[in-house]
Amino acid sequence: MTYALGIDVGTTFTAAAIWRDGRAEVVDLDERARTIPSVLFLRDDGVMLVGEAAERRAIADPSRVAREFKRRFGDDVPVRLADTWVEIPDLVADMIRFVVNKVTERESQAPGHVMLTRPATWSGHRQDLMEQAAGLAGLTDVGLLSEPVAAAGHYAAQDRLTPGDRVGVYDLGGGTFDATVLRKTDGGFEVCGEPGGDDDLGGIDIDEAVLDHIARTVGPPWQRQDLTDPETARAVAQVHAAAVAAKEALSADTDAEIPVIIPGCNRTVRLTRDDLEESVRIMVLRTLDTFRRTCRSAGVEPAELNRVLLVGGSSRIPLVARLVEREFRVLVTVDTHPKFAVCLGAAIAGGARLSRRAPQTRRTPQTPQTPQTTDRGTARSADSGTAALAADLLAPLPVAARPAVAVEVDLAQAGLDEPYDQLLHPPHVRARDVWLTDRDEPLRIEVGPSDEGYRNQSRRVAAVGGLIALVVLAAILAAVFAATGHSSSSTSAPQSSGPGSAGSTGPAGSAARSSTVARLTGGPLTADAAP
Numbered sequence: 001m002t003y004a005l006g007i008d009v010g011t012t013f014t015a016a017a018i019w020r021d022g023r024a025e026v027v028d029l030d031e032r033a034r035t036i037p038s039v040l041f042l043r044d045d046g047v048m049l050v051g052e053a054a055e056r057r058a059i060a061d062p063s064r065v066a067r068e069f070k071r072r073f074g075d076d077v078p079v080r081l082a083d084t085w086v087e088i089p090d091l092v093a094d095m096i097r098f099v100v101n102k103v104t105e106r107e108s109q110a111p112g113h114v115m116l117t118r119p120a121t122w123s124g125h126r127q128d129l130m131e132q133a134a135g136l137a138g139l140t141d142v143g144l145l146s147e148p149v150a151a152a153g154h155y156a157a158q159d160r161l162t163p164g165d166r167v168g169v170y171d172l173g174g175g176t177f178d179a180t181v182l183r184k185t186d187g188g189f190e191v192c193g194e195p196g197g198d199d200d201l202g203g204i205d206i207d208e209a210v211l212d213h214i215a216r217t218v219g220p221p222w223q224r225q226d227l228t229d230p231e232t233a234r235a236v237a238q239v240h241a242a243a244v245a246a247k248e249a250l251s252a253d254t255d256a257e258i259p260v261i262i263p264g265c266n267r268t269v270r271l272t273r274d275d276l277e278e279s280v281r282i283m284v285l286r287t288l289d290t291f292r293r294t295c296r297s298a299g300v301e302p303a304e305l306n307r308v309l310l311v312g313g314s315s316r317i318p319l320v321a322r323l324v325e326r327e328f329r330v331l332v333t334v335d336t337h338p339k340f341a342v343c344l345g346a347a348i349a350g351g352a353r354l355s356r357r358a359p360q361t362r363r364t365p366q367t368p369q370t371p372q373t374t375d376r377g378t379a380r381s382a383d384s385g386t387a388a389l390a391a392d393l394l395a396p397l398p399v400a401a402r403p404a405v406a407v408e409v410d411l412a413q414a415g416l417d418e419p420y421d422q423l424l425h426p427p428h429v430r431a432r433d434v435w436l437t438d439r440d441e442p443l444r445i446e447v448g449p450s451d452e453g454y455r456n457q458s459r460r461v462a463a464v465g466g467l468i469a470l471v472v473l474a475a476i477l478a479a480v481f482a483a484t485g486h487s488s489s490s491t492s493a494p495q496s497s498g499p500g501s502a503g504s505t506g507p508a509g510s511a512a513r514s515s516t517v518a519r520l521t522g523g524p525l526t527a528d529a530a531p
Helices: 052-060 088-107 124-136 147-156 203-218 230-249 273-297 318-328 341-356 385-394 449-491 507-521
Strands: 004-009 013-020 023-026 039-042 048-050 065-067 079-081 084-086 113-118 142-146 166-172 177-184 189-198 255-262 265-272 307-311 332-334 371-373 379-381 406-408
Touching (some): 004 341, 013 088, 023 341, 039 052, 048 052, 048 088, 052 065, 084 088, 113 147, 142 147, 142 341, 147 166, 147 341, 166 273, 203 230, 203 265, 230 265, 273 318, 307 341
Parallel strands (some): 004 113, 113 142, 166 307, 307 332
Antiparallel strands (some): 039 048, 371 379
């Protein structure tokens, strides 16, 4: 059965979800995580690394890495990767194409519809560039949906909204903040007023605040670090990763410890929730001002909203929910998985597209065949049982790790059965000729000592074989020459004149000659044989 694919290319992370047969589920894009960093690294052999592999390579060679390029979407200045200049839409297209290929490989078929997301504040120019990026990624059946509408669709799939309800979406993501007021319609949502936001405020800035706390605590040893040294850069990058993990942990805990192991310093920095909230309070207050202006542009006060949805990974900071509820006197809803609300909502919106064309895309039923049961307990047709069993045996075993992040969706009951996205018509352009991979494992054909040893061994085997062949041939020739010499000596022996000699006449001489001929030819020894 065909499926819809929702892709959320964020400033810091990229996530994806699929919709199939009334169920939306997040797709694991990495072996260790559901999301992948929105980072690209151009290797010197032309291969483009994606995600964690790009992050690791970027530490040693930052001149070849592209990150946070979504913030620059719409900028005409390309990004320089070593000696190569790459346009911003090409980088976004690479992320989209990688996700589509990853999911297609996982599902063993291409998606029936792809839904891309965008910030609500994007202008028409940026939306046109997104359509161009979809074409560069090789997509044809594709739609575009604003991130707040996608998040509201995900919420409506779980908690029914009545047509006419007004919902505010507070989206504090990795790189930007978006504020939108939506009104529920019979089949989807409509945007009220002008969406607001801040393209220069997001989780990245909160991470910088945590690093500033580390720098103040560590003091001069932190300032003396030489980031041009690869080992130092790698150590600082590990501290940065630990700081991000501590920030996320403080959404549930009250304090966290950050190991700082850099040249000249080996200590642990303690970060409490109060420290974090004090560092980001000004940023959160800025978002509240933006949200208030957005509501007033829609003709409502924040307190008149039915509820406010908190979306985005940084919205999990407890200070955000407290301030929104205290300032606006409104019901606040925090999603269980705020990172995935947008991609899940995009997949649900793609499901609405597929449900509209379901009668035309339903496959023709085939003649039922006698099923046979394999050792895995699945029923298969008799003709394909062997092939299916072989595929099961060769397929990798599923990794029982993280529980699925999914939601059951009844589109009609949730009021999401009408398409509410913008259908794109991407140009037919040729995608960039670049190989995308998340595995930094280049194929190498090496000629080294091991190959030379193999060649020497082959030469020795060939020499021994040739020597044995020569010995056998010499033995055969010696045997032939020996037999020929014996024959010659027998026939040229001196003729005796005795009565039994071969050279005499009469019966005795004839018998002797007959005996000689019989020994040479293998005939019977008879006394009366002819000479």
